[in-house]
Amino acid sequence: MVKESRVDVLIIGAGPSGLMCANALAGAGVNVKIIDNRPTGVTAGHADGIQPRTIEVLQSYGLAEPLLRDGGQMYLCAFYNPDSKGGIERTARTPDVTAPTARYPFKITIGQSRIEALFMDSMKSRGVTVDRPIVPSSLEISEDPEELLDPSSYPVKVVLDYIPPSDRAPEQEIVRAKFVVGADGAHSWVRKTLGISMDGEQTKYIWGVIDFTPDTDFPDIRNRSAIHSKNGSCMVIPREGDKVRFYLQMSEQDVMDPKTGKLDSRKVTPEKLLEVAGKTLYPYKVDRKEVEWSSIYIIGQRVASRFSANERVFIAGDACHTHSPKAGQGMNASMNDTHNLAWKLAQVIRGRADISLLKTYELERKKYAEDLIEFDRQWSGLFSGNAKTSDSKEGVSHEQFLRVFKSFGGFSSGISVHYVPSAIVDSTHQACAPSIIIGQRMLPQVFVRAADARPVDIQDMILSDTRFKLLLFVGLLTSEQLTKVGGLAEELQTPTSFLQRYGYPAQGKAQSMFDIIPIAAGNKDDVNFLDLPPIFRTHWSKVLMDDIDVTGRLGGGAYNRFGINEKEITMVVVRPDGYVGMIAPSTALESMDKYFGSFLIPLQEP
Missing domain, CATH: 3.40.30.20 (Phenol hydroxylase, C-terminal dimerisation domain)
Structure with a gap:
């Protein structure tokens, strides 16, 4: 017999966005269920940067102290450009956070797994855990207008398939929910099931990323460093402890299969990434003591055409916006999506707020996501472009790059996010x-x-x-x-x-x-x-x-x-x-x- 249950909110996806939502709702006393298709959470790699505004948000939930204690803190950003000898030289250092009102004038770098663990520990103290591994197989939303407008109704039906060990038969559960939040990543099943398109484009920029403990004479290895060289670009991100992360611009010959013309991730080994790093950082030497994780990606810049269906099923995080990771916005934008949504859901579920309040989620976060993509388009374009040299007059100059870096400081830090007028934003006085x-x-x-x-x-x-x-x-x-x-x-x-x-x-x-x-x-x-x-x-x-x-x-x-x-x-x-x-x-x-x-x-x- 198929198990059936009812919940106020079903969250699909237990990354930072889903966990932020589940923790906030659990703290508000909402009956919440969160599922994920992975047997365990992230163990290495993925997102690693927490912006100043996100630190403030985590502090408001009582979760910032462990990150402030254990994470790396980036105060300075160093800029390197080509020198006359075929290598690179430092051309400037500037505060990494260029937002004067930031309470925390730095960014924290720490593994995504540590952030997820903070949320899960907080949720566990409130009796909520992640159910895994589970995949949703169907989702239906009632078409009854009265039911959709009644916040006490359960108009969403989701069928869940439990992924059992090999020696056990599959199990199913039918969940009837008041609301569903799809925080299931860039390839979101929820988004696809709702038929929501992702508008935008995939760029030609190919980047590798590696987390490792370096052995190097590069003097800014403990500062964020933006490097333009004749051999490509690199972003250095100091991590917790002695670790660092390198984002490395890759050429097509480094990563493409010549027969198929497609990306071949097998070609991008840690050794290959460090080889590229050595060329990019010349005359400085880069070797490794230990490699923790590496990956490769092509930058895509897309925003979902809508963020909800009938204000009953919502998408958040990478499910509704994708962009490059070098400005450190992905995890931050994702967590702030559900930080925006959770309190609204709680008040509607309690019967204290009209269900129309939920319309402000898309109004506020879609506009933010569109602004984010525009920022990312300029930032990644400049960062991936060739450096201006005596041989390349049309390249990106240091002055141009630094100007954009500073002008977007308020936005990239999350400090200057500005929600437009609505029922909950009234600027009359x-x-x-x-x-x-x-x-x-x-x-x-x-x-x-x-x-x-x-x-x-x-x-x-x-x-x-x-x-x-x-x-x-x-x-x-x-x-x-x-x-x-x-x-x-x-x-x-x-x-x-x-x-x-x-x-x-x-x-x-x-x-x-x-x-x-x-x-x-x-x-x-x-x-x-x-x-x-x-x-x-x-x-x-x-x-x-x-x-x-x-x-x-x-x-x-x-x-x-x-x-x-x-x-x-x-x-x-x-x-x-x-x-x-x-x-x-x-x-x-x-x-x-x-x-x-x-x-x-x-x-x-x-």
């Missing part, structure tokens, strides 16, 4: 805080807790726990200002205010809908946090001061930095994924009511 950009992530900023003077970064208080964070910049707490604050508290306690209409309390594993964090201007020595109305001080640790800490080194200047008036009250809504959804003055509460009313379901009609 942007002028209230000009430097907190609506649609971008909340800037890092150290404040001082009013109760105990402890310095805290605001990003550590806006955790990925599905709650909307309401940052109340209450200004300089004079008697006149406290009267305004008291008036706002009274308004927010009326039955028609958004805080009462949509303020779902914590239930079981589900967090409350809102987390209020007041931030006062002034001096930590003078402010009494108990002067604030009780509704604004839900816990003593939640009241912050814009002041310098006791060492005189941390915090202060936020009101000025953000362009916020100390004599007014400014409300900043930070979405559960850390992005700013709306800003409004306390005199525009109707704007806040309208904002939340556009996608949340009220507790009860007033």
